[in-house]
Amino acid sequence: MSFINPFALLAMAAVAVPLFLHFFNLRQPRTVEFSSLAFVKELQASAVQRVRIKEWLLLALRMLAIASLGMAFAQPTLTSELGGVGASAPTAHAVVVDNSLSMSAEGRGGTYFDRAIQKAQGVLETVEEGDEALLWPTARSGARGLEPTTNTGVVRQSLAELEPRAGASSLAAAVGQAADAASQADTPQTVVSVVSDLQASTLGDSVAVEVPDGVQVQLLPVETRTQSNVSVSDVTVTSRIVEVDQPVQLEATLTNHGPDPLDDYVASVYLAGDRVAQATATLEPGLETTVSFTVTPQTRGWLDGAVVTEDDAVPVDDRHHFALHVPEERRVLMVRGEGQDTRYLDLALSSEMVADRIAFRTTAIDERELASAELGRYDAVLLAGPRSLSSGEVDALTRFVDRGGGLLLFPNAQARPEDYNALLGGLNAGSFRGFSGALSGDQTVASFEQVDLQHPLFENIFQKRRREEASVEQPDLYYIMNIRPSGRSGQTLIELSNGRPFLHEVRHGGGRLLLTAVAPTRAWSDLPVRGLFVPLLYRSVYYLSATPSVAGEQLGAGRPTELRVRGVPPEASVRLEGPDGVEVTPEQRTLFGATLVQVGTTLTTPGLYDAQAGSTRVRRVAVNVNPAESNLRAASPEDASERLRTATGASVRALAAAETDDLEETLRTRRAGTELWNVFLLLALVFLAAEMLVASQWVPETASS
Known part of the structure; x- marks a missing residue:
């Protein structure tokens, strides 16, 4: 137990006042006994004994009432596992916000991401003077606030600029990275608050994550609901010979992540911006289905391609990009x-x-x-x-x-x-x-x-x-x-x-x-x-x-990989130019007949990227959403806590849904501990009421003649 206002304990000295008064009142004047009154003592012996018992009871009730009032003013708390030393200890708050694409799904009162932002703001409201805070999104894009700071305004600005995006790391990896960054703060304790939909497929992977000793992790789950979502996990050009005005066979792998079968589901193929093929299929829940298409390219070169599905809960995975190469020569x-x-x-x-x-x-x-x-x-x-x-x-x-x-x-x-x-x-x-x-x-x-x-x-x-x-x-x-x-x-x-x-x-x-x-x-x-x-x-x-060039490579957004690019002129370097003006010059080295390009985690925007060597386009690469982000099934808070505890070795505790209704108050209580002042105040009132009742019901004892 700890005390938010420990100086109020000095008032406990007032407990001695009733005791002092009691003993003061026991002093009797010296009496002279008369023989005619001797018989009265015998008659009053038992009555006096009952009077003393009632006096001691009143004394105890008064002392307990004063002691309870003193404890109430001292604001005692049962110290929580997150607080440790109570509300007076400076804390480094790391707020991990899940901004993966699954957070763009619609929930009650807005998207999951909207609810996550509200919860993250609630966490920041609990930051006090002497504390430090940082924001750590699971999908990073050079956002500010990746170092602890006492200026919560900077963190709030970074939070306002966040949006769901591809290329998110696993939740376990984000927790480990955020904990490591927050541990650099000069504070005696570190708390990592994780705001997420707890998507089961992205909680963690096989990579071990180390969290510094003493860091506490608390999960703030965003309320989710069962969603129907279909994703395209792969597109393959099955024809090995691709020529103008010749039919080309494609296969797309569709996965129904929803709970119900989908009959006559429509998927379309777009080539160079035009819809050129369409197919229907029955998609069973939780299973992959291969759908075949036949397209006929009309021009040569690297053609933009996409397999597009019907609108659903996660719009960003409704389009799977691919490149079809009809060689110029x-x-x-x-x-x-x-x-x-x-x-x-x-x-x-x-x-x-x-x-x-x-x-x-x-x-x-x-x-x-x-x-x-x-x-x-x-x-x-x-x-x-x-x-x-x-x-x-x-x-x-x-x-x-x-x-x-x-x-x-x-x-x-x-x-x-x-x-x-x-x-x-x-x-x-x-x-x-x-x-x-x-x-x-x-x-x-x-x-x-x-x-x-x-x-x-x-x-x-x-x-x-x-x-x-x-x-x-x-x-x-x-x-x-x-x-x-x-x-x-x-x-x-x-x-x-x-x-x-x-x-x-x-x-x-x-x-x-x-x-x-x-x-x-x-x-x-x-x-x-x-x-x-x-x-x-x-x-x-x-x-x-056609062996290496029927289609361009298909990469996962934010996933590091290697590209072997042929046809790069000597002394030329390869740069990747993508949608929205994205341009990246990755590390590369020359091999036998090709250039090996080391693609890091910088390609996070889905779309088609041109591999340029000087002014020459030597390759086209498709970047798509990680298929794991399309499965919206959420883990229970208990299961998520256990999986993160196993992955990180840290102490992980999830807040129940009821505790997040008034998140700011819940977090303050958890940080300082469970406050007991109201309990002691109630006890003081009970003791005073009992004292009044005993005093009012006390009829002075009289001796019968």
Whole structure:
């Protein structure tokens, strides 16, 4: 117990006054006894004893009444766990305000965030002279008030400027950071007040949070209600080949965070500002649903895209941004093998053939120049029958594929098996097992047995006669390379009648390798003069060059990550330009064929960001709301307290809803302790009333004659 007005205890000395008066009144004058009165003593013996008992009772009641009045004026309190030494101890108040996007949901009497601001203002009203205060939002944006200050006006101004935004940290992390900052204040005690909707999905993560010893944490929950909300957690471009006036397949993942199923729910796709597709689905509560769309881009370049859902409780997550890349041109490096006839490839990829139709920019070099080529500058590399590959070239090609490049390999009849096998082994593609047939022969050694028509490479190549069938042209094959796939990461797209692959795909790292069993010359087959050759070559180049660039990366707002950006000119730095004029120049370093950009927590505004190198846009990145913020389910105050206590190791106590009705008074009481002056005042009145009752009912005792 402590006393707010301890000097009033001096008045307790007045308790001795009735005692003094009592003993003073006991003094009797000396009496002379007469024999005729002796018998009276015997008659009054028992009456005198009863009188003394009543006198002592009145004395006790008067002393207790005075003592209770003295205690009431001293204002005793039962010291709370937050107060420690009562109201006289200076305190550092850290006010953690949850301004994550979930706080924008509508509640009773406004949004959750409106209620949070009112509660935070109530906390600041309890700041007294000698105290310090700071404001710590969960989603920071360079706001003032991140250091303790005695000027609460600065903190109030920062509070007024707050608004819900993306990129909020977990509540546990914010508590730890605020406690650490508040502990720097020169005060004997620190109290962290957390105003939040206690969203269960963002309370904490696996990262341990340290809170300084002695810091007390109190939760001030904002009243919430069950809300219906649908979020888009992911958008994927499933088509690997994206071209103008060609259909592109998209998939969006929708999650119903509400308690009820949603029938015929509508989601739309916007491309370059126009709605281009729409789909409906039934969304079960708490489950993810994949919705498919087909869009047809009309222009080249990086196109702004968004999947938009119906209006609901949290408007900020109703639009999920993505970027669709229709390349202005595809940079292709063709490596001519020594002694290899590449005239059919040269003709097919010539500017006359691709002008105004296909955006290829082909650079041709001889095999001996491969070692010095900067592969990172190209989207796809065509190895047109290399005779040999050095270990350095094998390593460079392997890294190129691993980091997202596409590689197309045509064989050479004079190839060194050990060189080819070194490359195939580095990509987990299997091995080269010699040749079958005869060069410039006239006898077909194999034919197409099976074609995987479901693969995106063959989309719209073959003419379909019926719904499930397609007409596949059969070239004459005279001489073929025998490929033995590894079976681990490969897929045969065209299988020959002898069981060997004619066209085989291998996925490695972020890129792909396509292996062909014949060289593009008439000596191996008549494929170069068939109608299949040019479409198959174009689709292969499309497919390989699209590996890293069909869509831009999708980042979480405020979440640190890395970007590998290709096509950055030497000595140029990458900067990110986003919506509302946001511009960031992150840390970066040059790697093999790319620039590694370290994106920190600065991208907090959802939208599309352009990666600029000088005046050139080299990439477009989508920043979206963290999906965890879309789940509005709130934890109970008890559960939230336990989870924060486990995450931080601090003493955490939640205020009940009834205690927050008069928050300022509740906090003052909790800080100073539970005041007992009213209890002692009531006791004083009770004792005085009892004294009056006893005194009024006391009839003096008389002796009968």
